[in-house]
Amino acid sequence: MKRIEVNGIKVYGYHGCLDEEALVGTWFEADVSLEYDYTESALTDDLNKTIDYVRVRELVEQEIKTRAKLIETVIKRMADSLKQEFPGIESMRLVLKKHNAPIGGEVGHVAMVWEESFK
Numbered sequence: 001m002k003r004i005e006v007n008g009i010k011v012y013g014y015h016g017c018l019d020e021e022a023l024v025g026t027w028f029e030a031d032v033s034l035e036y037d038y039t040e041s042a043l044t045d046d047l048n049k050t051i052d053y054v055r056v057r058e059l060v061e062q063e064i065k066t067r068a069k070l071i072e073t074v075i076k077r078m079a080d081s082l083k084q085e086f087p088g089i090e091s092m093r094l095v096l097k098k099h100n101a102p103i104g105g106e107v108g109h110v111a112m113v114w115e116e117s118f119k
Contacts, residue, residue: 003035006056011064015071018102022067029109030060030078031095036088051086059085064096071096075112083118091117 009032014025034051041050063077075096083089097109 001035002038003033004038004051004053004056005031005033006053006060007031009057009060011061013064013074014067015064015069015074015098016102017069021102026101027099028064028071028074029097029099030064031093031097032056032060032078032082033093034082034086034089035091036086037090051089055085056082071098071110071112075114079114079116090119091115 009030011028011030012025013028014022015028016022016026034056036051038050041047059081060078063074063081066074066077068074068077075094078094078096079092082092082094092114094114095111096114097111099109101107101110103110
């Protein structure tokens with residue numbers, strides 16, 4: 001298995017069903033794991049033949065900055081953007097964490113996990 005991981009992508013966003021969440025916002029954190037065959041890029045040392053992790057972070061940041069009520073919506077948009085940008089992905093695992101979720105008690109974060117295989 002060959003994969004790239006970009007973990008701990010932190011972006012301030014405004015997702016949630018409560019009006020207050022749209023105004024105040026909170027920190028979101030994403031972990032991205034993309035499986036693909038990077039044999040050619042390893043042999044050629046060519047960035048154009050691999051998954052550019054700078055671009056991965058940019059796509060994730062863009063989707064977290066685009067308001068939605070549900071983090072389910074945000075993580076689906078992240079998955080769609082990554083699939084479109086990198087069609088050679090064989091599988092992906094995304095984790096989107098929402099810090100300080102207003103759930104009536106103290107928790108570190110709530111999270112959505114998206115796992116998908118294209119093999």
